[in-house]
Amino acid sequence: MTIDKGVSGSGTAEASPSPSGGGDGKKPPDGPRGSGSPIEFRLDAASGVPTYLQLVQQVEHALRLGYLKPGDQLPKVRDAVASLAINPNTVLKAYRELETKGLASGRPGQGTFIEATLSQVALPELATLHRSLLGWLASADGAGLDEDGIVALFSSALRDFFKGRDRPADRRADRKGGTEGVA
Amino acid sequence: MNVIETSGLGKRYRQTWALRECTLAIPAGHVTALVGPNGAGKTTLLNLGVGLATPTAGVVTVLGGVPAGSPAALDGIAFVAQDMPLYKPLSVADMLHLTRNLNRRFDQGYALARLGELGIPLKRKAGKLSGGQQAQLALTLALARRPRLLVLDEPLANLDPLARHDFMATVMATVAEHGMSVVLSSHVLAELERVADYLILVSGGRVQVADEVDSLLSTHRILTGPASDARTREELTVVHERRAEAQAHLLVRTRGPADPVPLGWEAHPVSLEELVLAYLREPGAAALPGPARTSNAEPTEVTR
Amino acid sequence: MTAMATPGQPAAEASLRPVPWRGMAWVSWRQHRTTLAGLLAVLGVAGVYLYITGLDLRHDVAAFGEMFVANGSGKMGMTLTAALFQVLPALIGAFVGAPVLARELETGTFRYTWTQGFGRERWAAAKLAQLAVAVTLVAGAFGFLFSWCYEAIIGVRQGLSPLMAITFDLRGVAFAAWTLVAFAIGVLAGILIRRVVPAMFATLAAWSGLAFVAGAYLRPHYETPLVTSGFNLPSAAWVISQRWTLHGKPVSLTTVSQVLQKIGAKEVAPGVFGPTGPASGPTSGTSAAFGSGGAWRSAPTYLLHHGFTQLTSYQPGSRFWPFQWIEGGWLLALSLLLIAATIWLVRRHAA
Numbered sequence: 001m002t003i004d005k006g007v008s009g010s011g012t013a014e015a016s017p018s019p020s021g022g023g024d025g026k027k028p029p030d031g032p033r034g035s036g037s038p039i040e041f042r043l044d045a046a047s048g049v050p051t052y053l054q055l056v057q058q059v060e061h062a063l064r065l066g067y068l069k070p071g072d073q074l075p076k077v078r079d080a081v082a083s084l085a086i087n088p089n090t091v092l093k094a095y096r097e098l099e100t101k102g103l104a105s106g107r108p109g110q111g112t113f114i115e116a117t118l119s120q121v122a123l124p125e126l127a128t129l130h131r132s133l134l135g136w137l138a139s140a141d142g143a144g145l146d147e148d149g150i151v152a153l154f155s156s157a158l159r160d161f162f163k164g165r166d167r168p169a170d171r172r173a174d175r176k177g178g179t180e181g182v183a
Numbered sequence: 184m185n186v187i188e189t190s191g192l193g194k195r196y197r198q199t200w201a202l203r204e205c206t207l208a209i210p211a212g213h214v215t216a217l218v219g220p221n222g223a224g225k226t227t228l229l230n231l232g233v234g235l236a237t238p239t240a241g242v243v244t245v246l247g248g249v250p251a252g253s254p255a256a257l258d259g260i261a262f263v264a265q266d267m268p269l270y271k272p273l274s275v276a277d278m279l280h281l282t283r284n285l286n287r288r289f290d291q292g293y294a295l296a297r298l299g300e301l302g303i304p305l306k307r308k309a310g311k312l313s314g315g316q317q318a319q320l321a322l323t324l325a326l327a328r329r330p331r332l333l334v335l336d337e338p339l340a341n342l343d344p345l346a347r348h349d350f351m352a353t354v355m356a357t358v359a360e361h362g363m364s365v366v367l368s369s370h371v372l373a374e375l376e377r378v379a380d381y382l383i384l385v386s387g388g389r390v391q392v393a394d395e396v397d398s399l400l401s402t403h404r405i406l407t408g409p410a411s412d413a414r415t416r417e418e419l420t421v422v423h424e425r426r427a428e429a430q431a432h433l434l435v436r437t438r439g440p441a442d443p444v445p446l447g448w449e450a451h452p453v454s455l456e457e458l459v460l461a462y463l464r465e466p467g468a469a470a471l472p473g474p475a476r477t478s479n480a481e482p483t484e485v486t487r
Numbered sequence: 488m489t490a491m492a493t494p495g496q497p498a499a500e501a502s503l504r505p506v507p508w509r510g511m512a513w514v515s516w517r518q519h520r521t522t523l524a525g526l527l528a529v530l531g532v533a534g535v536y537l538y539i540t541g542l543d544l545r546h547d548v549a550a551f552g553e554m555f556v557a558n559g560s561g562k563m564g565m566t567l568t569a570a571l572f573q574v575l576p577a578l579i580g581a582f583v584g585a586p587v588l589a590r591e592l593e594t595g596t597f598r599y600t601w602t603q604g605f606g607r608e609r610w611a612a613a614k615l616a617q618l619a620v621a622v623t624l625v626a627g628a629f630g631f632l633f634s635w636c637y638e639a640i641i642g643v644r645q646g647l648s649p650l651m652a653i654t655f656d657l658r659g660v661a662f663a664a665w666t667l668v669a670f671a672i673g674v675l676a677g678i679l680i681r682r683v684v685p686a687m688f689a690t691l692a693a694w695s696g697l698a699f700v701a702g703a704y705l706r707p708h709y710e711t712p713l714v715t716s717g718f719n720l721p722s723a724a725w726v727i728s729q730r731w732t733l734h735g736k737p738v739s740l741t742t743v744s745q746v747l748q749k750i751g752a753k754e755v756a757p758g759v760f761g762p763t764g765p766a767s768g769p770t771s772g773t774s775a776a777f778g779s780g781g782a783w784r785s786a787p788t789y790l791l792h793h794g795f796t797q798l799t800s801y802q803p804g805s806r807f808w809p810f811q812w813i814e815g816g817w818l819l820a821l822s823l824l825l826i827a828a829t830i831w832l833v834r835r836h837a838a
């Protein structure tokens with residue numbers, strides 16, 4: 001996936017790339033295939049992250065960066081499987097997870113389509129969070145933690161935080177038509 | 184429906200039992216990995232399933248109760264043996280013709296399209312194709328029969344990484360499109376981890392593990408903690424342990440991911456490869472569902 | 488939710504129609520066309536030779552008469568040719584029959600073929616039947632050609648009986664039957680031994696053993712032999728055994744030879760006598776009464792005079808066709824049995 005914009009969340013308030021087929025090179029090709037998916041999956045076999053989770057994360061990442069918009073189709077199961085050589089159930093599991101999070105939904109006979117975007121956190125709020133994080137990092141560094149130690153501590157706290165909560169999808173999904181609960 | 188179901192299955196060649204007391208129920212709609220060391224009995228089990236061998240003891244049925252090797256079984260199952268046997272003097276087109284004549288169903292259009300995509304010339308003799316091309320030819324012939332179950336015996340053994348990827352991609356695409364079930368064996372687990380959702384571990388002629396991959400991964404974990412904590416160890420179902428002076432790693436069976444972690448211990452998820460290695464090191468341990476289940480089986484038995 | 492595609496194949500039928508037999512026609516032909524072509528080539532070359540020889544012989548007979556040709560080079564040529572052709576059925580069995588199953592097992596292609604929908608027993612039955620018929624027909628044509636070629640001289644005189652081993656099994660239905668049984672032995676050897684070259688050798692050995700037993704012990708007794716005490720046998724007769732009696736009691740050949748020697752004679756062929764040494768007169772007195780020089784010519788009378796009788800068991804040449812049918816019959820039955828056994832072994836084979 002070529003990335004034309006900055007990867008970090010610093011400053012990108014747009015939810016989508018330029019409307020008229022500009023820059024990202026991943027627009028569906030015109031021609032007999034017609035509605036292909038704007039994105040393609042990749043697999044990091046050595047990452048230790050379960051495959052289906054990688055796919056979920058890639059979709060969410062694409063949403064954040066604007067490669068995917070509501071209404072776009074996710075890769076057909078068959079195509080994803082043919083290019084990655086993975087079990088179709090893995091792709092289905094990833095799509096189910098995305099449905100549960102309210103980000104996508106399947107249309108029988110047609111495929112799976114994006115239904116919502118990830119909410120964008122406003123720029124000032126991002127800046128505040130960034131600053132407070134730097135403060136915490138300074139304390140951790142002062143306490144004697146090195147980079148790996150900080151990462152380990154942070155990851156553990158992250159896990160504990162989300163374990164104790166309801167599904168994170170509840171507060172994240174922005175449905176187009178309203179605020180009813182997740183299907 | 185179970186694509187392969189066995190009960191007390193055993194096969195003896197002369198004086199040695201290649202397979203013993205094998206009771207399995209492989210559900211349909213899955214890609215099943217059959218793993219184990221060389222000579223463990225994987226090929227024997229597959230041969231019994233496709234009707235190339237008959238049992239010395241026990242029963243094997245396929246595709247929902249059909250006797251293995253019967254005409255209905257032969258019709259619904261396509262088998263690609265180790266070393267991809269093909270008639271080497273025959274051309275690719277001849278192999279297509281032969282397969283078409285020997286089967287009820289043959290999707291000639293698919294076969295030709297697929298071979299065209301792969302760039303395999305129809306006029307070339309099968310023996311003159313490269314290893315990867317022969318594998319793809321054997322696979323194309325098998326898939327063109329539109330089987331309900333595809334059985335592959337060590338299909339990746341002689342293939343380079345690209346050929347391996349293409350081979351498995353083809354198989355998975357057909358699974359996605361037609362809901363075909365797959366049983367494939369390998370002595371290298373890493374090749375199968377991405378594709379398998381059901382795992383069977385065969386070692387020393389016996390089945391040690393037979394369960395859905397998701398279930399296995401969610402009911403096993405690694406606990407790391409003090410080596411001196413013997414009591415915790417006794418309370419848990421430990422499959423395998425590795426111990427140093429101060430620290431011990433235990434591979435334990437739990438009832439699920441929500442099972443509490445004992446005080447003073449850390450829990451880590453276990454990879455499929457770690458799990459398989461642990462069971463291989465403990466020949467007495469097993470993780471098997473009950474006999475003749477027809478759906479997701481809860482593992483009921485762990486023995487040490 | 489994206490549903491996984493439903494299977495593209497039809498649901499299982501309660502009773503499956505078998506895959507049509509005719510599919511195997513192309514399969515058998517394609518797999519064995521080289522072998523069959525080789526068979527046709529070899530028999531074709533031999534056939535051309537027979538045809539040319541046959542024309543030559545007919546020409547000679549027209550010019551010089553039967554007896555001349557039958558006593559001269561014609562006979563020599565036939566004996567040589569026939570001896571050579573004796574091995575043909577065994578070779579056909581080894582090269583056409585043995586590899587059929589042995590090669591599948593040796594190369595491992597049976598793991599492919601026996602898991603196709605056709606089914607291994609039907610596959611074996613179809614292939615073996617087709618090859619058996621092809622081989623038998625080609626061999627039958629060859630046997631007919633051999634008969635045609637040498638018909639002028641067979642049976643014309645003593646020593647060229649149509650029943651004698653060297654030509655009996657190359658003519659009529661016998662050649663086709665011997666080729667068929669060689670093929671049957673070959674395929675059975677193939678499934679038992681599972682390797683091509685050893686199966687070929689086993690086929691050659693087994694067939695040779697059978698041919699020897701049939702020729703030496705079975706064929707002479709298809710019908711009870713006729714016995715005669717005369718010295719002049721019909722020209723086409725096939726002598727099986729001879730024994731001498733003296734005044735009704737059996738007597739050994741040595742005794743007879745000793746008596747014959749006194750007149751300088753010996754039996755060179757059934758009922759035929761000749762001098763023991765160069766044509767010079769005998770020295771002992773008894774023979775003097777019979778004259779010198781050509782005394783051996785009167786050996787038959789001499790023996791009769793002294794109470795000797797020779798009893799000859801033989802089969803008359805007229806029994807040629809009955810014998811052909813008998814031999815062809817049991818060879819056919821044996822072939823069918825061997826092929827049936829082969830198919831049964833295919834059924835039982837475990838990888």
